[in-house]
Amino acid sequence: MTLRIGNASGFYGDRFDALREMLTGGELDVLTGDYLAELTMLILGRDRLKDPGAGYARTFLRQLEDCLGLAHERGVRIVTNAGGLNPAGLADAVRRLADRLGIPVRVAHVEGDDLTAAHPGSLAAHAYLGGFGIAACLRAGADVVVTGRVTDAALVTGPAAAHFGWEPDAYDRLAGAVVAGHVLECGTQATGGNYAFFTDAGPGRDLRRPGFPLAELHEDGSCVITKHPGTGGFVDVGTVTAQLLYETGGARYAGPDVTARLDTVRLRQDGRDRVRIEGVRGEAPPPALKVGRNRLGGFRNEVVFVLTGLDIEAKAELVRDQMADALATSPPREVRWELVRTDRADADTEETASALLRLVVRDPDQEAVGRALSGAAVELALASYPGFHVLAPPGKGAPYGVFEDVYVPQGDVPHAAVLDDGRRIPVPSARDTRVVEEPPEPPLPEPLPAGPTRRAPLGLVAGARSGDKGGNANVGVWVRSDEAWRWLAHTLTADAFRQLVPESRELTVTRHLLPGLRAVNFTVEGILGQGVAAQHRFDPQAKALGEWLRSRHLDIPEALL
Template structure:
């Protein structure tokens, strides 16, 4: 079927800019953010991102209990308070809170509007849920199977007059791209414009991470920590050519700076090509520049046709998991750990399929508190049988209480094993995935797959001029001059590292190699690591494959989403030329 955007939307194509705010970065974000964004300043559109790989698993289990669920119920709580203000201000809402049941959430929004006596047009996008066809598509038998759709179903809904558009699993940037494309009447081959909106959407999708949240230089840039007590949520002012300004409402907390925007651009990406279903953004083409207080301009974005396949998020139930953490205090920490490990493993009548130990040396010599004199020994078990990792395991640990190392104690009482999930990514040809816009009047519009595609290919690493470092160096933490942001990509993690000054950039590019990263992060020593160089951002981005096992819910490490991985890297000591430290 011919999509609405193909007609050009001549009636709206001249409007500029589109002010698009975001009020949610995850399922559980600040509940008051929707009202704050509606009342603190003018917007054209308000988006909300509620979905993540782990969220889809949570919603999948929710749907198992009740087939009418499977969506982010907090969105309805927010909308009960905010639907009236949004309607009065002419702000149109686009959200992926529909999760596994966008039609159900759309119906719930209509029921809410009727109860409140507010006339709103509600539409939704569906087709991403591939679970009924999972086996036929070669995806096995997962709990959830959802393709990442693009923006054009959202465009259809907005073009039909929807005040609220609910989607299932679209890419995080698609809610922003859809709003911008509808606002300006972009065509599907406007790749540079779409790529610019992808960049803007990627920056604002995680809410306050663009305005000072989770920001490496917070202690330096926010000496008055009260400024970060309640950061404002971000706004993208997108122009017709795809360029944008990232900002926030006046008077709100936090800040928008080149560095806060750089940090978010590096979050959960891979290389210089950032694929989306509607265009591939060349991250290496982006230029950032100051545009006033709390205003950063994103320009120069280049786009390419999207890849021919859509990514599919697969969540499965992996089995059952349990853990016990032993507190080891004072002297002979290693010997105490060896003793309890030998005792527990010897006492198990059935050995779990997986049994992992990790000793965190949080103890300090001659400590002045018992807590700082203690280390933590963590034992994690996984098995398909809940009994193997249930009381049989945790009770065996507790039974050692009077028979093991001196000072025996644990952080929690024995408990039953809990279900854990496994995430895997798959890819399905885009033409195999239905993409349907269900308009406010119930009309169902099919959105065709992209007719022009381009396979993803790595971008050769660009040359970076080597500076001559003949002066003295000082051994200090890498984070003295470098910021970082890290996150999860299924079982892999990314760590983006950037510097502020041009003089520091050559040093970073030539110093922080794959081998150096493996040296600084021993957990990555035996894992595949890929480095990507982004000169315009003065950044290098690393993808570490397999460091998170089988995804977030698998909890392969104590930081299962790799959120602190970049900060660990920043804390590692390296030799930095003194002139770069000034």
């Protein structure tokens, strides 16, 4: 008996008509939507400050107005975390919408994740719940289930547990569902979106509009990842591998329902646009739940000076000195300069003859980053380097957020399913738990025999996918042949990563080997400062860190090229 679970959203702001596409494009039993991320919770928290009735993804309601009737006609249940900080509010709004449209649906929601009151100073503090609250709603007959902060994979483990009758100790089956959920959660990233080898897609694979993914999930926890017929993009072992590595760390991928062993995942092509995932093993979940805490960190401002033509370094030095003098009487707590050499010699446009010098300041006091910076920068307009101008004048300074991870015992979180008639079903915490410890590193494969090498970009051989977890970044790197794996495993060490990514040289870089995926996964601690909302670096979510790594040159065996 197969459960067909699709995804129609990978983030708040994803393709609006994806809900309709998934409902009309082929058969489905459950349609999920993932709207939450660390930054989204901060955005929703700020919305709730202005309006206590807000705090959920309003886009979902507009999508549902168009598609609730379709889902009801086709018997497709909808499960979404669009409830954000206010799942009860969104559930009520869906009921009002259904009544107005005359569609008889039962709407339930999951709550218990909101721990803000227990974390003074937080704008939002929410525990990552598992899937058994969702399962309780579905077992009680809900047609639409709205949650707040659950793990992304819970949108799949919940429906799977309800459908197949899994108990909380069905660890291998739950782990298989977690892996399926992790592949689906980011939508079109599993079907060719943001894919390192996109130029190899081949004929008949239109990447302009990738279709959204779905999983054909089986009772034993295995699944096939695919997409609706006739939709764009493609699904192969590479696209699934890339998404499996996204925002993960070591071999053990811990969650509130189960710890999935990524080192047991087996992938194989099962036909065009079909990848089978099997062999996934699971272990008892950890005793503590992760809580994502968002708080206001202070105020931030920036100005970007444009440096054109000759003497770029000297121009940058002059304006740095001038700004330091201007800010000396009341300097912001943090001052960060970055010179981006986008210029080139003898350029045939002014833009390509120009470099960008970026100044970012932060301080708890809005005045310290606002008027002082604005005045200092503007006053240099006629008194600095030749060709002085800025991309835009600095404003008064904007608040920025800080994301932090804390952990609480599972039993401290009042996880509950709230049914359409108001009845509450308590969801017990995990009976058995296990502290997560990384397994011993697997043995390295035999190295490639010595032979001629060529200096070339890593990306000619390896793909990569990178992302953020709080202040840390992960970079997963994989190859597509056993020979390339024999080279990669010996060559791309943590030390080699530090050399290729200079800003990581003073940071803790941990490498995890995943031979079954022919992959190495790196965690770079602290490279993103205090998280995406703090905008610590040029690429605050490390989305392109993997692509930068792929562009770096090293000695690659000619046999692989």
